[in-house]
Amino acid sequence: MNRQPLTIEVALGARSYPVWIGRGLLAEADRWRATLRGRHALVVSNTTVAPLYLQRVAAGLDGLAWSSWLLDDGETHKTYANAGRVLEALAALGATRDACVIALGGGVVGDLAGFAAACWMRGIDFMQMPTTLLAMVDSSVGGKTGVNLPAGKNLVGAFHQPRAVVADLDTLATLPPREYRAGLAEVVKGAAIGDPAFFAWLEEHADALVARDEAALAEAIARKVAFKAAVVARDETEQGERALLNFGHSFSHALETAGGYTALLHGEAVAVGMHLAARLSERLRMGTAADTTRLVRLLERLGLPTAIPVGMQAERLLELMRLDKKNTAGTLRLILWRGIGRAEIVADVPAPQVLAVLAENAR
Ligand SMILES: NC(=O)c1ccc[n+]([C@@H]2O[C@H](COP(=O)([O-])OP(=O)(O)OC[C@H]3O[C@@H](n4cnc5c(N)ncnc54)[C@H](O)[C@@H]3O)[C@@H](O)[C@H]2O)c1
Numbered sequence: 001m002n003r004q005p006l007t008i009e010v011a012l013g014a015r016s017y018p019v020w021i022g023r024g025l026l027a028e029a030d031r032w033r034a035t036l037r038g039r040h041a042l043v044v045s046n047t048t049v050a051p052l053y054l055q056r057v058a059a060g061l062d063g064l065a066w067s068s069w070l071l072d073d074g075e076t077h078k079t080y081a082n083a084g085r086v087l088e089a090l091a092a093l094g095a096t097r098d099a100c101v102i103a104l105g106g107g108v109v110g111d112l113a114g115f116a117a118a119c120w121m122r123g124i125d126f127m128q129m130p131t132t133l134l135a136m137v138d139s140s141v142g143g144k145t146g147v148n149l150p151a152g153k154n155l156v157g158a159f160h161q162p163r164a165v166v167a168d169l170d171t172l173a174t175l176p177p178r179e180y181r182a183g184l185a186e187v188v189k190g191a192a193i194g195d196p197a198f199f200a201w202l203e204e205h206a207d208a209l210v211a212r213d214e215a216a217l218a219e220a221i222a223r224k225v226a227f228k229a230a231v232v233a234r235d236e237t238e239q240g241e242r243a244l245l246n247f248g249h250s251f252s253h254a255l256e257t258a259g260g261y262t263a264l265l266h267g268e269a270v271a272v273g274m275h276l277a278a279r280l281s282e283r284l285r286m287g288t289a290a291d292t293t294r295l296v297r298l299l300e301r302l303g304l305p306t307a308i309p310v311g312m313q314a315e316r317l318l319e320l321m322r323l324d325k326k327n328t329a330g331t332l333r334l335i336l337w338r339g340i341g342r343a344e345i346v347a348d349v350p351a352p353q354v355l356a357v358l359a360e361n362a363r
């Protein structure tokens with residue numbers, strides 16, 4: 001079998017890096033090990049992923065001074081305190097400026113480990129080894145790193161690009177169904193904001209994706225990664241276009257925070273958030289009910305939620321949305337939607353209209 005991975009480059013000049021997508025890549029250490037510059041490596045993983053996959057990575061670190069640091073599992077552990085613990089682990093390892101932090105896990109591990117790498121000695125190398133669908137198609141690519149505060153999602157963080165992304169599709173074999181579906185939400189997001197042909201392809205292949213058909217999944221991952229890589233290459237630090245990748249996220253981050261980071265998975269909250277953003281767009285006479293229906297149908301076929309969880313108050317959600325990083329000067333700035341493939345950044349969105357959509361959809 002030809003084991004050459006698909007390579008998608010994130011083109012950022014001297015800081016360009018490959019996203020390798022394929023099977024068996026963790027064990028093919030020669031490829032990824034060549035990107036390590038120094039003799040120290042810290043593998044950050046969690047208590048679920050490490051027993052499954054750390055051994056494959058460890059085999060490739062032979063001869064280096066390396067150790068591992070394991071996070072407890074779950075979004076509630078993506079905290080500033082735990083980022084500090086990763087930094088302490090780097091100190092214990094004696095990591096110098098040429099050390100590398102390797103994130104082995106989902107987006108929680110990747111965001112936290114990347115943030116620690118951005119902070120240690122003002123920034124050291126970092127490699128992403130995503131093991132969830134969501135991390136492969138979204139969080140491992142683009143260099144957004146960070147942690148949550150009780151006040152809000154991802155409020156503390158840094159842009160810090162990895163040196164390489166190693167997406168080993170074999171790891172998805174152990175991913176629980178709910179986590180797999182959550183990853184599909186970020187795939188739909190990419191198509192919804194800027195690629196109508198991809199959206200139509202997803203509609204056509206929804207059943208195959210639900211059944212985890214290998215070819216359909218590989219194509220979905222490749223298309224979403226290529227889409228995101230291109231956006232990041234044009235606007236690395238979200239001065240403009242990159243904010244479109246935040247479609248649904250003003251709502252979803254509020255939903256996640258309101259739920260104490262346990263009620264909804266990030267991808268599930270993004271699905272609900274995209275639905276709410278589409279409804280708000282209709283209300284503001286930007287989008288059409290027909291497009292919202294297409295979006296909701298696709299999300300539901302993929303097994304994703306589209307409704308606000310029972311008991312979440314509209315006023316509380318609006319209050320949380322006011323702390324979103326896209327806002328300026330005390331006004332709401334959201335990603336709204338003119339329809340399939342046509343998202344837009346909209347400033348000064350009237351709060352009463354947002355509240356009305358939240359209230360209409362709260363249960
Ligand atoms: N930086 C970015 O650009 C970006 C983009 C999207 C999401 N995110 C962040 O990513 C996080 C969500 O990431 P996620 O959905 O990967 O969640 P996650 O990291 O919590 O992983 C999901 C679950 O799957 C388990 N798991 C991971 N890989 C597994 C495997 N191969 N087999 C079995 N179990 C496995 C994990 O232990 C966890 O229980 C959120 O914090 C979100 O804010 C960041």
Ligand SMILES: O=C(O)C(=O)C[C@@H](O)[C@H](O)[C@H](O)COP(=O)(O)O
Pocket residue numbers: 138141142144153154186238242243245246249325
């Ligand atoms: O890469 C981006 O840019 C994104 O917005 C991707 C999002 O899916 C992701 O959830 C990201 O972490 C959100 O970033 P934030 O800036 O809203 O915290």
Ligand SMILES: [Zn+2]
Pocket residue numbers: 138186249266270
């Ligand atoms: Zn997201």
